[in-house]
Amino acid sequence: MDARRYLRHSNRDELRKSLRADKNAAPKKQNSRREQEERKQRFLLWGHRVAVALKFLVAGTVLGGLMLSLPVLREWLDRPVAKVEVSGNFRYLNQDTLQEELEPYLRERFFSVDLRGIQQVLEDDSWIANVRVKKIWPDRVEVALEEEVPVARWQEKELISADGKVLRSRQGRSFSELPLLGAPEGREQEIMQQYMTLSQQLRLLGLRVEAVSLTPSGNWSFRVKGVAVQLGVDELIERMQRFTQLYYNRLQTRWAEVGSIDLRYRDGVAVAWIQKSAQGSGQKNSGG
Template identity: 45%
Template structure:
C-alpha cells in the first residue's frame, strides 16, 4: 500500500540524516591520534630510542594523515638502516620493521662496508677498529667486497687473514696479510693468488716472520722482499 512506501522512505531518510549528522563524530573516532609506535629490529647497532626520536615529528598527524613513505625515507636515511617498512595498525599505532646493516670491514678511514658491498657512514666507527680495511674508488665497493671474500676464502686454510685490501684507480690490487704486503696487479688475479698459495707452502711458510713484501706481477714468478733483500722466486 502507498502508506507503507511512504513509511519506508521516511525511515530511510531519517537513517540517512542520522548517519550524515554523525559522520564528523564517526570520522574523528576512526581517525585517532597515534598513541604507540612498535619497532621491530635486531637492535644490534640501533636503539629503539633513536628510531622513535627520528619518527616523533612525523607521528603528530592523525591515523589516516600519516605520510608512510616519508617516514620510511627518514628511517632509510639512518646509516645503520639497510631496509625499512612502515604500516598503520588501527586504531592508534604504527608498526615499524627494520633490517640493520651488517658490517664486514671498514671502508677507508671513516666508513664501513657490508657483505653486499654497501658503504655506509655511522657517526663513530671506533668500535670496529679491529676489522679489515678495504679501499678503492667509491663505485668499486661491491667489486672490492667480492674480491675480499674470495681472497679470504683462499687464505683461510693457510691460517692467514686479510688486514687490508685496496683497488687502485687503474684496477691494480694489493693486500696485506699481517705484516706482509702482497701485490697481485691488475690481470690474472686468481692465477696469481694460486701462485702465492704455492709459494707460501713451498718457500715462505717456515720463514713468514721474515717476509716483508711479495710481488706477483710476473709472468711465471714472484719477487719476495725480506730482511732488506729482494729475492726472485720462480713459479712453482
C-alpha cells in the first residue's frame, strides 16, 4: 500500500470515529439542557411560593392591625350628630318649630340616625308636600322640604291644595282672601277640578270665583262678585256657555242689580234682580 492510499484510509477511519463521538455526545448535551431547564423551573416555583407566602404574611399583618384598631376607627367615623339643617321656601311652616321636632335625632350617632323616622315625622304634617333627607359625613343631617300651597278654604274650617289634599287650618293666619269650597267628604278632588275649570272660564270675563258648592244630591253652584249662580246636576258646559253669553250681552253693565242667577232651566235663565225700596232696603225680584 503506497503512502497516499494509507493516508486516505487513515483519514476515513478518523472521520468515522469522529462521527461516532458526535453521536455519543449529542444525547449528553440534550440531557444537560433538560437538567438546566428543570433547575430553572424548580427555582421559579420556589420563588413563586415564597412570594405568595410573603403576600399572605403582609395581608395577615395588615388585617390584624385593622382588627385591633377597628373599635377606635369606628368611634372616629361614627360621630354624634351635631346639626339637623332644615331648608325650603317657608311661607306657612315655621323653621324653628320643625327643628325642635327633630331635636331628638340630635342624640343619635351618624350611622344610627333613622332617616326614615325623620321623614315620617315630617310627612305627618299635612302642610309638607315633599321631604328629602340625607346624611352628610361627619356629623350633619340635611332636610329639604316643599310646602303645600292652599288654593281655597274647605268647609269653612280647613284648607285645600290644588290636588285636593285637605290641610289643617294654621293658628294665627287668616285665609279669608281664598275662595270657599264645600262638598261631601271624599269628593275633594272632584270639586277642586270643577273650581279650576270655572275659574278658567270666568277669568275670561274678568270675574273671580268666590265659592263653589256641591250638594249631596249632586247640585253645583258658585258665587262671583257676591252673586250666587245655580248650575244644577248635568249639562254644566252648556249652562256655563249660556251664562257667559248672558253676562257679556246683558248682565255685565247691570251686575250691581243682580241678586242671583238660576241656570237649571232647559232653555232659559232665571235672574233675580235687586229692587231697592224707597227706604233703601234691598229686595229681590225674579225675572228672565
